[in-house]
Amino acid sequence: MLPPRFELHRPSTIEGALELMARFGDDATFYAGGTELLVAMKARVLRYAHLIDLKKIGSLAEIHLNGSGGILIGALSTHHQISCNPYVITHFPGYAALSENVANIRVRIAGTLGGNLCFAEPHADPATLLCALNARAHLVSLKGRRIINISDFILGEFSTAREDGEILTHIELPPLPHGARAVYRSFGQQERPTAGVAVVRTPHATGPEWKIWAGAVSSRPLELSLVTEAVKGVADTHVIDQIRVQSEVHAETLEIHDDAHGGADYKRHLISVLARRAAEDCLS
Amino acid sequence: MSTENKYPMMQISFVLNGKACGTTIEPRELLIDVLREKFQLTGTKRSCDVQVCGACTVLVDGLPVSSCSTLAAEVDARDVQSIEGLSQHGQLDPIQRAFVEHGAMQCGFCTPGMVLAVKSLLAQDPHPNEETIRHYLRGNICRCTGYVKIIEAINDLASRHG
Numbered sequence: 001m002l003p004p005r006f007e008l009h010r011p012s013t014i015e016g017a018l019e020l021m022a023r024f025g026d027d028a029t030f031y032a033g034g035t036e037l038l039v040a041m042k043a044r045v046l047r048y049a050h051l052i053d054l055k056k057i058g059s060l061a062e063i064h065l066n067g068s069g070g071i072l073i074g075a076l077s078t079h080h081q082i083s084c085n086p087y088v089i090t091h092f093p094g095y096a097a098l099s100e101n102v103a104n105i106r107v108r109i110a111g112t113l114g115g116n117l118c119f120a121e122p123h124a125d126p127a128t129l130l131c132a133l134n135a136r137a138h139l140v141s142l143k144g145r146r147i148i149n150i151s152d153f154i155l156g157e158f159s160t161a162r163e164d165g166e167i168l169t170h171i172e173l174p175p176l177p178h179g180a181r182a183v184y185r186s187f188g189q190q191e192r193p194t195a196g197v198a199v200v201r202t203p204h205a206t207g208p209e210w211k212i213w214a215g216a217v218s219s220r221p222l223e224l225s226l227v228t229e230a231v232k233g234v235a236d237t238h239v240i241d242q243i244r245v246q247s248e249v250h251a252e253t254l255e256i257h258d259d260a261h262g263g264a265d266y267k268r269h270l271i272s273v274l275a276r277r278a279a280e281d282c283l284s
Numbered sequence: 285m286s287t288e289n290k291y292p293m294m295q296i297s298f299v300l301n302g303k304a305c306g307t308t309i310e311p312r313e314l315l316i317d318v319l320r321e322k323f324q325l326t327g328t329k330r331s332c333d334v335q336v337c338g339a340c341t342v343l344v345d346g347l348p349v350s351s352c353s354t355l356a357a358e359v360d361a362r363d364v365q366s367i368e369g370l371s372q373h374g375q376l377d378p379i380q381r382a383f384v385e386h387g388a389m390q391c392g393f394c395t396p397g398m399v400l401a402v403k404s405l406l407a408q409d410p411h412p413n414e415e416t417i418r419h420y421l422r423g424n425i426c427r428c429t430g431y432v433k434i435i436e437a438i439n440d441l442a443s444r445h446g
């Protein structure tokens with residue numbers, strides 16, 4: 001089906017894109033891979049007279065090393081580009097693997113990380129692991145630049161802290177501490193994940209620290225901080241089972257809803273299973 | 285309802301199945317409609333219209349895209365390959381031949397998209413293992429469920445030398 005008519009603008013600079021947005025206001029939206037936007041426009045759920053294509057702004061699709069082991073991912077990088085990027089594969093293999101498992105090959109080739117985060121469809125993968133990795137969103141508008149944590153960026157279903165005139169330019173992954181492992185596991189019967197769990201294990205002098213986030217089960221990714229507390233000081237030989245049990249206990253307290261992907265009980269169960277599997281991968 | 289178009293038209297030029305071509309489009313036009321209606325290339329099939337089924341797959345710069353959800357404006361200055369461009373001088377492409385030899389089609393509706401996805405996979409990785417093949421084709425659905433023959437055909441191609 002054809003979307004309603006619009007004009008397509010293709011600025012080559014960030015300033016150009018911001019000025020177009022300031023000029024057209026509510027009649028305009030940014031356009032990246034279009035994998036969410038065009039479907040919503042075809043279905044007449046969204047309607048804009050002006051699409052501002054960000055893909056001609058080359059710098060927004062670059063992936064750079066940032067300090068020792070950190071990386072800066074341009075928001076226009078596609079899931080496919082991220083999954084093949086040598087820096088991501090070397091420093092965040094768990095995130096490269098996640099990107100390789102988003103959707104299908106065509107959506108990975110067109111869809112961008114920035115579009116995924118800005119659309120904030122809860123049944124998504126990247127935000128969950130990005131929260132666990134303390135990733136940060138870099139935003140720019142005519143008023144200036146700001147940086148916020150991804151955990152503060154995603155506010156809820158289709159809702160983010162991004163203001164209308166702001167462009168998400170980069171996602172910054174701070175370096176993982178030496179010896180730390182980050183793993184993401186997801187499960188779904190439909191196109192998008194029913195549940196996804198990110199686990200980060202960081203060695204410390206006092207014993208390893210485990211951080212666990214669950215996503216797709218609620219309107220935004222949630223941290224299972226009680227699990228972190230409960231498994232403090234537990235030896236690796238016993239920790240896996242503890243993580244499974246404690247994830248189940250914490251998941252009971254979370255606001256999780258029934259939806260087309262499954263009942264809340266089922267999703268709580270998935271969280272504990274996926275947490276166990278991801279924790280096992282961290283130790284393997 | 286007014287059907288008048290107050291938005292500017294766009295000129296695009298691209299390479300289609302090896303030949304330079306151009307056309308004038310509305311910004312909202314989708315690649316699938318330009319291929320099927322302007323160029324009469326009806327091998328590209330519309331089905332789910334939401335990037336799930338893979339029937340409308342074409343290759344842009346060698347990579348698979350869903351032509352049902354890609355603006356035609358996106359292919360300006362790029363290389364597009366549809367199923368019609370695969371055979372050379374009346375000879376089927378080796379992928380097409382393998383599909384025929386293995387009976388890897390039933391109704392045939394998913395076949396153009398399936399063959400083009402395999403074309404892209406084998407260009408990147410000429411000898412994929414079965415896990416890689418299954419992963420790559422996850423988004424190409426065969427509602428006749430003829431997957432076994434399809435995987436057999438690709439395994440055959442992947443095990444060939446050269």
Ligand SMILES: Cc1cc2nc3c(=O)[nH]c(=O)nc-3n(C[C@H](O)[C@H](O)[C@H](O)COP(=O)(O)OP(=O)(O)OC[C@H]3O[C@@H](n4cnc5c(N)ncnc54)[C@H](O)[C@@H]3O)c2cc1C
Binds near residue numbers: 036037169193334336
């Ligand atoms: C069939 C299908 C299956 C999918 N499966 C999965 C899955 O398994 N896991 C998963 O995580 N996701 C999944 N997705 C979602 C997919 O990852 C997103 O559709 C894609 O990443 C969105 O990026 P885009 O570039 O296409 O965004 P667009 O559609 O171009 O844009 C989406 C929204 O974000 C805004 N926007 C985009 N970029 C910016 C920017 N840089 N700054 C400000 N605003 C911006 C746009 O204005 C628009 O409102 C699936 C999607 C489809 C269609």
